[in-house]
Amino acid sequence: MASATTCGGLFVYKTTIGVDVYHKINYKNMEKIKNEVNFKNWIKNHKILTILISIFFLIMITNIFGGLNNSKIDYDNSNNYNSQKTQAIKITAVKLIEEYDENEVSAKQKYENKFLQIAGTIEDIGSDITGDPYIILEGQSGLSGVQCVFPKTQISNVSKLKNGDEVTVTGENIGSILNIILKDCDF
DSSP, X not given: XXXXXXXXXXXXXXXXXXXXXXXXXXXXXXXXXXXXHHHHHHHHHTHHHHHHHHHHHHHHHHHHHHHHTXXXXXXSSHHHHHHHHHTOEEEEHHHHHHHHHHOHHHHHHHHXXXXXXXXXXXXXXXXXXTSOEEEEEEXXXXXXXXXXXXXXXXXXXXXXXXXXXXXXXXXXXXXXSSSEEEEEEEO
């Protein structure tokens, strides 16, 4: 039978044939292993919560990427596309969010899959997981804001903006997840 002890940062154990074996203890690795074991135990003890969180993130990712391809606008006919873009519905970000808050079904019928010309104040600037730049126009109610996603060709224009700037953006409303999302935006 083997026996083991620790001594001055060394893990010492005797094998069954009487040979002492010394291993230097790496405390950083032990802490990582301890944290991994604690996380695995938490997952085992909270199976239902873990499954629900996983399903939530799966639905979010599916909606984000599925929604981006759910456009009803005919991009093959560029004249029609440009015509629809120039005839965009003019509205402020605050008013659009108010309408979604009052009656989301009605707002979706009125605005979804249509071009909108949105005026508002920039609350956040960033890029999504595909590298496309975006701005979020602030609202004053339940939804976070209006997220305007630009093509990569607009990076230089978006990089000149800062939080608090007043802008007017035109893009296609593809629906709402946490924000109301407009894609293919330009100024």
